[in-house]
Amino acid sequence: MRIPALVPVLLALLLSTQGAAAEELVVIVHRDSGISTLSREQASHLFLGRVKMLPPGGRANVVEVEPLRASFYRRLLGREIAEINAYWARLQFSGRTQPPLRVSDSAAAVARVAEDPQAIAFVDAVPDDPRARVVLRLGP
Amino acid sequence: MAPEPVSDGDEPTRAFRRVRRTRGIAFRTTASILVFGGLVGGIAAVGSAKLIEHKEHRRLNDALVESMAAVQRTASVAAYARDEQLAAEVVAGLLQSSSVAHAEILEGDTVLAAVGANTASASPNGAALRGLLRSPFDASETIGELRVIPASAFIAAKAADYSRLVASLLAVLVLSITLGVAWLVGRGVTRGIGRLAGELHGLDVVSGSKVTAPAGHAEDELGRLAGDINALLERMDAALAREREARGLHAAAERKWRLIFDNAGSGLFTLDAQGGLVEWNAALVRALGLKDDECARGGASLAELLGDGAGRLERMRAAIVEGSEAASADFERRDADGGSRWLHVVLNAVEGGGELLQGIVNDITERKHAEDKARAQAERDALTGLLNRRGLERAYSARLHEYAGTAGLGVLLVDLDGFKWVNDNHGHEAGDELLQLVARRIEGVVRRSDKVARIGGDEFVLLLDDLKSMSMARNIAAKLVDVLSQPFAVLDGCKVRIGASVGVVFTQYPSGQMAELLRRADAAMYEAKKAGKSQYCFAFPV
Numbered sequence: 042m043r044i045p046a047l048v049p050v051l052l053a054l055l056l057s058t059q060g061a062a063a064e065e066l067v068v069i070v071h072r073d074s075g076i077s078t079l080s081r082e083q084a085s086h087l088f089l090g091r092v093k094m095l096p097p098g099g100r101a102n103v104v105e106v107e108p109l110r111a112s113f114y115r116r117l118l119g120r121e122i123a124e125i126n127a128y129w130a131r132l133q134f135s136g137r138t139q140p141p142l143r144v145s146d147s148a149a150a151v152a153r154v155a156e157d158p159q160a161i162a163f164v165d166a167v168p169d170d171p172r173a174r175v176v177l178r179l180g181p
Numbered sequence: 182m183a184p185e186p187v188s189d190g191d192e193p194t195r196a197f198r199r200v201r202r203t204r205g206i207a208f209r210t211t212a213s214i215l216v217f218g219g220l221v222g223g224i225a226a227v228g229s230a231k232l233i234e235h236k237e238h239r240r241l242n243d244a245l246v247e248s249m250a251a252v253q254r255t256a257s258v259a260a261y262a263r264d265e266q267l268a269a270e271v272v273a274g275l276l277q278s279s280s281v282a283h284a285e286i287l288e289g290d291t292v293l294a295a296v297g298a299n300t301a302s303a304s305p306n307g308a309a310l311r312g313l314l315r316s317p318f319d320a321s322e323t324i325g326e327l328r329v330i331p332a333s334a335f336i337a338a339k340a341a342d343y344s345r346l347v348a349s350l351l352a353v354l355v356l357s358i359t360l361g362v363a364w365l366v367g368r369g370v371t372r373g374i375g376r377l378a379g380e381l382h383g384l385d386v387v388s389g390s391k392v393t394a395p396a397g398h399a400e401d402e403l404g405r406l407a408g409d410i411n412a413l414l415e416r417m418d419a420a421l422a423r424e425r426e427a428r429g430l431h432a433a434a435e436r437k438w439r440l441i442f443d444n445a446g447s448g449l450f451t452l453d454a455q456g457g458l459v460e461w462n463a464a465l466v467r468a469l470g471l472k473d474d475e476c477a478r479g480g481a482s483l484a485e486l487l488g489d490g491a492g493r494l495e496r497m498r499a500a501i502v503e504g505s506e507a508a509s510a511d512f513e514r515r516d517a518d519g520g521s522r523w524l525h526v527v528l529n530a531v532e533g534g535g536e537l538l539q540g541i542v543n544d545i546t547e548r549k550h551a552e553d554k555a556r557a558q559a560e561r562d563a564l565t566g567l568l569n570r571r572g573l574e575r576a577y578s579a580r581l582h583e584y585a586g587t588a589g590l591g592v593l594l595v596d597l598d599g600f601k602w603v604n605d606n607h608g609h610e611a612g613d614e615l616l617q618l619v620a621r622r623i624e625g626v627v628r629r630s631d632k633v634a635r636i637g638g639d640e641f642v643l644l645l646d647d648l649k650s651m652s653m654a655r656n657i658a659a660k661l662v663d664v665l666s667q668p669f670a671v672l673d674g675c676k677v678r679i680g681a682s683v684g685v686v687f688t689q690y691p692s693g694q695m696a697e698l699l700r701r702a703d704a705a706m707y708e709a710k711k712a713g714k715s716q717y718c719f720a721f722p723v
Contacts, residue, residue, distance in 0.1 A: 085318065090262045118318045128317055131258045135266035 064165050066113055068177040069151065070095075071158040079176040085117055087161055089128065090138045095159060103141035104162035106150045110143075113163045116179040207371035211363045218359025225355060226348040233347050237340035242310075242331060245280050249312050249329055257314045260288040260325035268294035275329060280339075282332040286314070288325040297330070308333065373403045381410060389418055448524075448542030451531065456482050456498060459537070468524055468544045470516050483540075487512045487524065494526065501530050501538060511545065523549035564613055565620035568634035573642055576632045577695045580646060589689045591645035591654035594702035595623070595661060598680035598714040600639040603671075611671045615679070618671070622664045626657060642699065651719075654687045658717035666715050680715035682706050687719065 068084050070076050075097035079087075086092035087101050095101045105113075111122040118125075132138040144150050147164035154160045155172040167175055252271045259267035272284040276296045283297035312327040373395035380392045391414060394407035442449055448465030450458055458481050469486050484494045497508035509527040516522065523546045531537040560572030568576060580590065597619065604612035616639065623633050623641060632644040643661075648654055665681035684706025686698050701720040709718035 089318070120318055124317075128258055128261075131255055132262050132264055132267060135259075135264050135270060137266035138262045138264045 065167075065181060066109060066116060066163055066165055066179040067167055067175045068161065068163050068179070069154050069168060069173040070161050070176050071154055072172055072174045073158045074161075074174070076176055077174070081117060081177065084177050088114075088117070088141060088163075089125075090132065090140070093138075095161070099159050102153075102157055102160045104150050104153050104160055105141045105143045106147050106162065106164060107143050107145055109147070109163060109165055113179070205371075206374055207367050210371050211367055214359055214363040214366060218355055218362070222352050222355030222359065226352045229351055230344040230348040233344035234340045237343045238336060241280055241336045241339060245278070245329060245331055246310060248275065248278060249310060249327060253312055253314065253327060254317070256286050256312075256327045257317050257324070260286055260293060260314045261317055263288050263291075263293065265293050269296070271327075272296045279335055280332055281329055282335075283328075283330040285328050286325060287328065288314075293325070370403075373398045377403060377407060377410075384414075389414075450483065450540050450542070451534075452483060452498070452528075452538040452540065454536035456484055456495065458483055458486075465542055468522070468542045469514065470522060486514075487526070488514050494528075497526075497528050498538060501528055502536060506530070511549070522546045562635045565617055565635050567620050567624075567641070568632060570634065570636045573632065573634035573636060573644070574695055576634075576644060577698075580644065581691060584646070586647070587689060588646070589648040589651065589654070589687055590691045591643070591648050591657070592686040592688075592698045592702050593643040593645065593654070593658055593661065593717075594684040594699060594706045595641040595643065595665070596682050596684075596706050596710070597639040597665070598682055598710070600679055603677050603679060607672060607675065607677065611675070611677070614671045615669055615677065618669050619665060622667075623661065626660050626664055636699075642702070648687070651687045654685055655717075655719075658683045658685050662715055662717055682709040682714050683717035684709060685717055685719045687722075 068079060070079075074095060076095065079096075083092070083096065087095075088103055088105070090103075093101060110125070114120050114122060114125045129140045133140065142153070144153065144162075147166065147168075150162040150164050151168040151170055151173055154162050154168075155170050163179075252274060255267065256271045258264070259271055268286040268288075272286055272294045273296055275281050275284040281297065283295070285295035286293045308331065310329045310331065312329075313323050314325040314327055316322040316324050376395045377392060384390060384392060391411045392407050394404040398404050398407075442462050445462055445464055448462065448468040450461040450465050453459050471486065484492065487494060493510055493512070497510060500508050507527060507529045509525065512524045512526060514522045514524055522544060525543045525545045526540060528538050528540045531539050560568055560575060562569045562572075600612065600615065603615055616635070619641070620633070620635065623643065627633060627643060627645065630646060632646075634642045634644075636642050643657075645654060645657060661683055662681055665679065668676045668678045670676055684702040684704065686702045686705065688698070691698070705718045705720035709716050712718065
């Protein structure tokens with residue numbers, strides 16, 4: 042009789058992750074950055090350090106929200122976080138390409154973007170701050 | 182047993198005794214194995230060197246490709262992130278390998294990092310290895326290229342080095358095996374054969390010695406060979422012994438026959454195809470009355486020794502050669518001292534002797550003399566010692582056969598006149614004595630070579646040979662008539678007188694029977710008697 046007892050627990054777990062994933066992730070920049078929208082590819086290049094300049098010019102300051110990284114990269118690239126970490130581990134070896142700044146939650150990321158016209162970050166909800174502009178939406 | 186002579190022109194005696202070192206089985210076998218091994222080893226080494234060089238070349242290239250694969254991921258990351266530093270690290274890592282001449286990472290058309298020699302000089306054949314770099318996050322997106330130019334010269338040199346190493350190891354291995362095999366063959370087989378051959382070579386067969394199997398070969402083929410050799414030696418020994426024994430027996434038989442031959446009473450000899458003496462015994466020397474040295478010269482002709490001028494011996498020889506079994510004849514041999522010997526010679530063919538003849542000579546002189554004496558007595562008149570009728574006939578036929586001249590022959594028939602009166606009046610003894618006296622007187626008139634015979638009681642015949650003319654016959658006839666008309670003294674001085682009537686036949690070409698001549702002489706004598714006795718009368722020529 043154990044297995045029937047476990048079924049609701051597993052279902053609950055599944056529903057809770059789905060609940061978290063169900064949230065929309067958005068990429069935001071400063072409203073003065075000159076960027077109105079970004080393609081998924083552009084976003085990928087910026088977050089993975091392939092492109093180090095924002096499209097209008099100037100160095101991009103990339104910010105990651107630690108708890109959202111796995112979800113974000115899965116949605117953006119269809120890759121697991123371990124692959125992304127491995128990628129950065131290789132690049133850190135040379136020291137030339139720096140990984141993005143990591144913050145602990147979306148609020149901190151929004152705050153960064155609000156302060157820095159060169160900043161770009163992903164957060165779990167469209168921010169209230171008028172200085173932040175959503176340039177890419179990654180649906181569930 | 183004489184060793185098989187080795188035909189070697191320059192040094193015959195040594196070659197005969199000793200096998201040249203370079204011709205020995207051990208040397209040739211070892212040399213053959215070494216040459217074969219060396220050849221195989223060489224071919225294997227050269228062949229393997231080529232193969233190994235090729236393989237090694239491929240292996241080094243494969244290794245290069247593998248090391249490229251190993252850094253491909255990092256290179257992709259470096260290209261993706263356009264990180265020259267990381268790219269430089271990657272290519273520097275690749276260049277650590279000596280097989281790499283040049284390495285570079287391209288992002289798009291941009292060279293992110295390049296190390297090593299100039300592209301052009303490093304890759305004369307342009308055989309660059311290329312690895313496409315794909316995005317780490319999208320395998321379908323090509324973002325650059327990892328390009329490596331192998332250090333071909335180095336790889337080739339390394340492959341060559343390696344192949345040389347393997348080839349030399351192989352050569353050493355083959356050489357070792359070859360030497361090992363050569364040593365084993367030499368030790369195991371050829372040395373044994375060599376020892377056996379040497380022992381057999383130096384063997385004294387007469388002493389009955391044997392060869393021994395080489396140590397350790399008692400049970401194998403060499404042991405069997407040694408055993409067979411010993412068996413052969415024993416058989417040869419036995420055969421030699423038998424041969425010696427047979428020779429001894431033969432020599433004894435030969436001596437026996439020689440003794441018989443030498444001591445035979447008859448002369449024994451053999452003749453060759455030319456009639457020369459080959460062998461003869463002492464009896465032959467005696468029979469021929471020769472001195473030893475006359476006979477001692479080999480091939481002396483028997484015909485000459487017999488004094489056979491007419492070649493009768495040669496005819497006998499020819500008859501036998503033509504197939505007669507034997508031939509015999511009597512020969513009269515005149516000695517140097519004037520005497521003569523009669524020899525009976527029998528010739529036989531020697532069975533299986535080709536044209537060789539054998540013969541026997543017996544001295545029949547005494548028998549011959551006895552025969553002659555008997556015959557002489559049979560042909561003589563016992564009373565007067567003159568020939569009788571048979572003797573006369575023989576003398577006539579001998580004259581007829583042996584005389585070839587043209588001189589005349591006279592036949593005189595003498596008949597005594599008045600003999601019957603003497604016989605009747607003085608007795609038979611007086612008659613016999615008278616006949617003897619008449620015979621002596623007739624002999625006194627004729628020549629030694631003339632023949633005188635008494636063919637009847639008081640009838641005498643004279644054969645006068647070699648008459649030059651008729652007048653010689655006439656003279657003798659006249660003389661006969663004269664001497665026989667003289668008185669005879671018989672029986673102690675009793676004188677008697679008789680006469681003789683003579684019929685004469687003279688012929689230059691005598692032929693036919695004696696009786697015919699006598700008949701004509703008798704007719705002529707009768708004419709003389711009719712004419713008055715004591716005279717002669719010639720027969721009419723035919």
